[in-house]
Amino acid sequence: MANQQLNSGNPRVDIEYRRKKNAEEMRYQLVSFALMIFLTLIAFSAVYIKGFTAWFTVPFIILLAVVQVIFQLYYFMHMSHKGHEAPSLFLYSGVLVGAVTILAFTTIIWW
Amino acid sequence: MSTYAQKKGFGATLWDFLTTVDHKKIAILYLIAGGFFFLVGGLEAVFIRIQLAVPNNDFVSAGLFNEIITMHGTTMIFLAAMPLVFAFMNAVMPLQIGARDVAFPFVNALGFWLFFFGGIFLNLSWFLGGAPDAGWTSYASLALHSKGHGVDFYILGLQISGIGTLIGGINFLVTIINMRAPGMTYMRMPLFTWTTFVTSALILFAFPPLTVGLVLMMFDRLFGANFFDPTLGGNTVIWEHLFWIFGHPEVYILILPAFGIFSEIFPIFSRKRLFGYSSMVFATVLIGFLGFMVWAHHMFTTGLGPVANAIFAVATMAIGVPTGIKIFNWLLTMWGGSVKFTTPMHWAMAFIPSFLAGGVTGVMLASAAADYQYHDTYFVVAHFHYVIVGGVVFAVFAGTHLYWPKMFGTMLNEVLGKITFWLFFIGFHLTFFIQHFLGLWGMPRRVFTYLPGQGFDAANMVSSIGAAFMGLGVIVMLYNIIITSVKNVKVGNDPWGDGRTLEWAIPSPPPFYNFKQLPLVRGLDAYWLEKMDGKKGMTPAEPLGDIHMPNSSFLPFMMAMGLFIAAFGAMYHVNDKAWALPVMIIGLLVTFGSMFLRSVKDDHGFHIHKEDLMDEEDKGVKA
Known part of the structure; x- marks a missing residue:
């Protein structure tokens, strides 16, 4: 699994492969982190900007929250891995x- | 090295059981505690039947009768049936998957002690001003107006024992997912392990709603909140929903392990593999899934509206399909097998028609329109006793006889076992069959007496006589257990001769490390496969090596006892007793102090060394 430590002491671990895998992982995490910040900003502005009714705002920010939970689970908590x-x-x-x-x-x- | 060879004094044995983290000993604790509460609940049932035997009886007063029926239901479901199935899960499931213990032995012990102290707390209500009297469902409209502390005992006692059940369920899930022996794929797991798995998942999802309901009720009763009080803006129906979102899966939590035990018994004593194994697994999972979609069928007359009633009625009837699959699979397992009529097989064969009768009345009750007629009559009482006694209690008796040799190393007497069976079987049908008709004739449930000349007299007398038969059956079984333990004739690995699964491949009772070497599982019914290949035991999957074992600990007992003490403080705080708050604080300190101790003090367990394991083998000594 990609979240294994590099210094496991196992001679068969391919360090180069792990490094590449981890870099890729890091990229995903940064992208989803940026997206999450962005989604949070949208959520705050949806509440802040006048003109939207509560019937729009509430379902909308709940939807954004669900998307964030999925990001959290799949990219930060590695649920996308085997x-x-x-x-x-x-x-x-x-x-x-x-x-x-x-x-x-x-x-x-x-x- | 073997602990079984040494004679120990009573004190040492007691301390051993108070501190044990061994799943086999915890199973024995569950069996003893569950058996004790089963006797208490049974005694309450006998009182109910004495009171109702003749019209206008005054054996107990109306108020006491309410307390007895409430405690009978609560005790039987939470404190007898659940721990008894937990006893078999603990005793057998780790052996069936070829594991040395459950995933978290410490948590396993904690789960038992929480259940035990919760149960004791609940039953102390009898001596401390009156038991709960709002029914085992404790509907808020009754519970909020119940005088005294009865319902508080219910809330706090169930909360404590509920935590124990929940962590027990999580423990089993982790064990089955992570600790199966090499080769033991999901589709090679014995059916009892499968039902344990699905049951544990149901526990995981069903107990949180109960916890929430109990917390809200606790705030209403003890801290002046109004979640369920409609005069102050609450809603009493919310309790009913929360209770039944838990309560319906709860009955499957009870019946699925029963199905599992019978699914072990039929193949063993028909000497045939279980018919339709994969459809049995499928049916088990489907029952578990559908169990969460049907709770409102307990509330058809609450006024949910025709659409909701129709949806829940259809969903309920759908459960008949996977259950039917199971019934046919059991019948076809026996078909063409060489059936041996042992005591467990007697219970298993009697279970099919008995449970089926309960299932049929279940479909009748599921028809929402007809349910308005049956609602709150003895018809409902007859129905759920047919499924719970005819299913769960039969399974507990069957499992006790089947697994007694594996748990204690001795065989229960077969003749006495069959006497128990016939007394209980006849008594059961005598008691509850007539109650269908009492219900249809119009006798309401939960009434403490009835007038003569309404046509209920003879039927109620018949029902009470039946209860006496059941009581006699239980007494014969207790006698059986005592003489078996006194005679103490030890048996070998596979005392029934036709064991199919891994637990029968190791000594009875198993050594404390279960498997010297983890077995290699080559298919379903792993031990049977080896026997058919002419081998004596399992092929090991690993070389002989050190075995890592957990240390015993007294902390689980302390943690549970702390909550038990704190519960008294929380309850009497309402009465402005000066000692209540300090007692609560002391109790919580005991609990959290024990948890802190557990966290800071490293306990790495110990190793059984390879040399010690080899010694036994060389000398030919059985562990």
Whole structure:
């Protein structure tokens, strides 16, 4: 896996390959970091700028938040790498259960 | 080296169990504690049936009856059924996947002690001013108006034991994902391991809603919040939803391990591999998935509206499909097999028609329109006792007989086992079959008595006689356990003779490190495969080497006890007792102090050296 240490002491580790892989990884992280800052700025300005109704702003910033969570999970927490099948399965199951709950609460309890 | 060879005094044994982190000993603790609460809950059931045996009875008062039914339900679900299935999961699952222990042995012990202290806390309510009396569902409209501390005991006790269950579930998940022996792919896992896996996932997702519900209820009752009080802008239905979002998966948390135990029994005693293994796995996962989509069928009469009722009705009926797949697979496993009628097999064969009857009434109840008729009658009581007793309790009895040799190294008496079975089986149907009709005739549930001449007299008497039979069955089993333990005739690896999975490849009880060398798994029913190839045991997957083992620790006990003490403080704080706050602080200090100690003090465990393991082999001594 790409997030393994360089100095593992394993002679079979190809240092050059690892270095290249890590550089690539770093590039992704910087790009997504910049994107996340950008998305945060958009979220703040959506709230700051007058003229948008709450019915637009609230779903819009929630959507941006979801995008940020995905960035966070896949680029910073390495879920895009191999060996994360079980965590993703459980994350998505949890999201599903949570979503069903929220759906039920918003449709048949509160409104 | 072997700990089993040495005789130990009572004190040393007690200390050993208080500090153990070994999954096999924790399984025994779960079995003892769960068995104790099963007896307590059973005694409450007997009181209920005595009170209802004749009309206008005054064996217990109306208020006490409410406390008894509440505690019967709560105890049986949370403190008896769950720990008993946890006992088998702990005892068997690590052996089935070829692991030396669960992933986090310390956390495993902590989970047990949290459950235990939560359960004790809940039951102390009997001696401290009255038990909870708002039903095991503790609907907010009743619970908020319950006088005294009964419901507070319910909230805090379940909160503590709930933490224990949750961390136990997470532990099993990590164990199954990470610690399978070489060659043990997901699709080679025995079905009991699969059901443990899915059950643990359900625990992971179902317990948080309960925790949230209990926290809100705690704030309402103890700290003056109004989440569930409609007169102050709250909504009492929110509790019902939160409870059932937990509560429906909870019944699958109970029944799936039961399915797992039966899926082990049928192949062993039919001497055939499980019919349709992959469809069994699929059905298990599907039941787990659908279990989260159906909770509102407990609330059809709350007024959710026709659309919501229709959706939840259809989703509920859909669960009949994977369950049907399982029933047919079990039948076809027996088909053409050389069936041996042992005690576990008796329970397994009786389970199919009994559980099926419960499933059929389940589909009847799932029809939302018809449910308005059945709602809050004894028909519902009959239904859920058919699935829970006919499914879970039968499985617990079956599992006790099947795995007793693996857990304790002795065989329970088969004759007494069959007497237990027939008494309990007859008693069960006598008690609950007639309750379907009581319900259809109009007898409401949760009433403490009824008037003569309404047509309920004879049926209730029949039901109470049945309960006596069940009680006798349990007593025979206790006798069986005692004489088996006194005789103490040890058995070998595979006492049933037809064991198929890894747990039967090692001694009974297994040595504390389980596997000297991790086994190589070459397919489903790994041990059976080796036996069919004419081998005596498993092929090792690794050379003999040092085994890393965890140290025992008293800290799990301390952490759980701290919360137990703190709960008293939190509860009596409402009464402006001067000692309440200090008690709460002391309790929390004990818990967090123990956690701090655990964090700062490195505990690297110890190694069993290769030489010690080899010695035993050379001398021919069984560990």
